[in-house]
Amino acid sequence: MKFINYYEYNHKMFGYLIIDDQSLQDINTDEYNEYIRILFFPKASQVTVDFDEYNNDGPALFFVGPHQKVRIREADQQDAHFIYYNRDFYCIQIHDAEVACDGILFNNIYNLPRTLLSDNESLFAENLYVQIKEELIAKESSQEEMIRTYLKQLIIRATRAWKKQQLGKLNDEPAKEMEFFRDFSRLVEIHFRKKHGVADYADLLNMAPKTLSAKFNRLNLASPNEIIKDRIVLEAKRLLCYSKYNIKEIAYHLGYEDPAYFNRLFTSKTGLTPAFFKKNNHKTEKVQ
Structure with a gap:
């Protein structure tokens, strides 16, 4: 069965790609620049977002907002994943009470788009991407809401990890x-x-x-x-x-x-x- 790698309905768009030689060329252009993008690298990688380069020794997620520039420099010999969606599909500002990531994963004051993952967190992320892919293939009823549910789980887990990594003593505050x-x-x-x-x-x-x-x-x-x-x-x-x-x-x-x-x-x-x-x-x- 051919992999149907996007969902589109009534101005809502959500897409998924495995990062390989073919898709890498497109991702490194401005083709997806208008979308919110989440990149998952299970292994070491080298990624540039805007003007900062990130060298990752292990699993990492990147959360990139519309019109930010992202370039994948190195992601060899791994099944890396790329999802993209527009605000009509899921707007973190409107749904902030659900995921509480605005000002953390996106629009954070450090301009840090990366979340490093432990082995357990990496397995969890990998599983979510697999389920998203299966949902896009199956095209069952309530497909949109299922994909959105997986997306929210990914965002919530990454938000928790980012806060622990970046905010230091602030995590102990009220x-x-x-x-x-x-x-x-x-x-x-x-x-x-x-x-x-x-x-x-x-x-x-x-x-x-x-x-x-x-x-x-x-x-x-x-x-x-x-x-x-x-x-x-x-x-x-x-x-x-x-x-x-x-x-x-x-x-x-x-x-x-x-x-x-x-x-x-x-x-x-x-x-x-x-x-x-x-x-x-x-x-x-x-x-x-």
Whole structure:
């Protein structure tokens, strides 16, 4: 039986691919760039997301949002898996109460898309991918909901693992502190183009700027100011590489009326001027 590797109905799209030589070429282009993507590597791999390279000695999951750039550099001799879906199929913002991953797996303040897996977690993930594949082949009634159920299990397990790996002492804090972390992450993702100061986000969170900074300092997390600036610079890199905007237009797009100030910020964070970065990294692809 031919493997039917996608589900599509009423603007909802969910697809699945085994990562092999043929599919790798497509995945490494922008063909799936508009989708939410989850990549599973049971063995060692080398993956680039945006401008960061990840060398994985063992099993790993990658959660990549729409318009992020992903490139698989190495995934030899293994059955690696790739699923992609749109927000109409499953929107983590709308269904946040179900999986609580927004601001953690996606849109997290560290810009870390990777979740490392133990052997047991890897077996669990492998089994979910097998069940998703079987569901796509069988095309039984309630297929959409079954696939979504497997997807949610994968997200929930990965969220738990990511928090243990990345959040350190925050895992020992009351649940409301974790929710605060997620709220700040989501607010930065929504507003970073227009709101650049700690006071802006403190106001949105109904607290004093000093209180906001103290929360991060107490848990040895990067300061809110650095987190905001890092997100701005990441977007600037994307636009410098993949858009036709000039540097002045990019500065305006990111909310800076004074391009010189934007230039200083970018240079201080990267050690390179925007012009130099654009000249050495510009691609023909586009971002929206």
